[in-house]
Amino acid sequence: MPHIDVPLKRGRFGETSRPDNWWIQPLVVFLGFSAFICYSTWAALQGNNYASGPLLSPFYSPLLYGPEPYAWFGGGPPSWFPSFLPFSSAFLILWIPGGFRFTCYYYRGAYYKAFWQDPPNCAVGEPRKKYWGERTFPLIIQNVHRYFMYLAVAFIFLLGHDAWEATKFENGRGVSVGTLVLTLNTVLLGCYTFGCHSFRHLVGGMKDILSASPVRKKAYDCVGCLNTRHMRFAWFSLFCVGFSDLYVRMCAMGIWTDYRIF
Numbered sequence: 131m132p133h134i135d136v137p138l139k140r141g142r143f144g145e146t147s148r149p150d151n152w153w154i155q156p157l158v159v160f161l162g163f164s165a166f167i168c169y170s171t172w173a174a175l176q177g178n179n180y181a182s183g184p185l186l187s188p189f190y191s192p193l194l195y196g197p198e199p200y201a202w203f204g205g206g207p208p209s210w211f212p213s214f215l216p217f218s219s220a221f222l223i224l225w226i227p228g229g230f231r232f233t234c235y236y237y238r239g240a241y242y243k244a245f246w247q248d249p250p251n252c253a254v255g256e257p258r259k260k261y262w263g264e265r266t267f268p269l270i271i272q273n274v275h276r277y278f279m280y281l282a283v284a285f286i287f288l289l290g291h292d293a294w295e296a297t298k299f300e301n302g303r304g305v306s307v308g309t310l311v312l313t314l315n316t317v318l319l320g321c322y323t324f325g326c327h328s329f330r331h332l333v334g335g336m337k338d339i340l341s342a343s344p345v346r347k348k349a350y351d352c353v354g355c356l357n358t359r360h361m362r363f364a365w366f367s368l369f370c371v372g373f374s375d376l377y378v379r380m381c382a383m384g385i386w387t388d389y390r391i392f
């Protein structure tokens with residue numbers, strides 16, 4: 131069988147034959163992630179202004195310890211929490227969506243390029259001589275993504291419940307701008323979570339003959355449809371969850387008014 135020898139040469143860091151602006155995408159990812167990490171860390175550290183009327187910030191939901199009627203277990207901090215640490219209920223739950231995103235297949239590819247330059251982009255020289263891979267420690271830990279997925283799915287239902295609670299006003303059910311913001315946030319996070327590669331494997335990917343299970347096949351196709359747009363939903367949902375916290379925070383601080391639509 132004829133074959134062609136393609137000499138593989140490791141280029142210097144940043145060296146490439148690509149004629150396009152390959153650096154724009156990792157730069158945008160770096161700026162977008164950095165902005166979100168800074169804002170979400172700041173918001174989680176505040177420990178206040180996370181609820182306003184029927185609205186509860188998704189950064190603090192489910193609220194385990196805090197004021198009535200939002201909290202599950204009453205006021206905090208709990209007795210087991212170290213007294214020398216500043217308490218914020220957000221830190222009790224944010225490790226779940228944070229861990230889910232950090233280990234996401236799409237995000238891994240994106241931040242390996244943007245933050246670690248490993249490589250800076252496809253077919254661009256990287257700063258390391260050795261390939262780390264994900265089959266050994268420490269990156270093998272990324273496989274925990276499949277377990278985070280179960281918790282992340284539960285969060286979608288909790289956030290859906292929050293969106294429903296956001297229709298409860300003192301004089302009955304209604305819809306405000308905040309209701310729409312929290313609902314949109316749940317929908318986008320749902321599209322991101324249910325398009326997860328691990329979820330696709332769960333609903334049908336592990337079957338050898340998928341067509342023999344029509345229900346699984348349908349579910350697999352639906353998840354596959356979301357999966358093809360996974361990057362888009364990853365970014366839309368990231369932006370929306372940050373904006374949802376900002377919206378609730380601004381309302382709680384009295385800077386914005388949550389206008390009731392009906």
Ligand code: FES
Pocket residue numbers: 230234235236237275322323325326327328329360
């Ligand atoms: S692969 Fe992105 S959320 Fe699972």
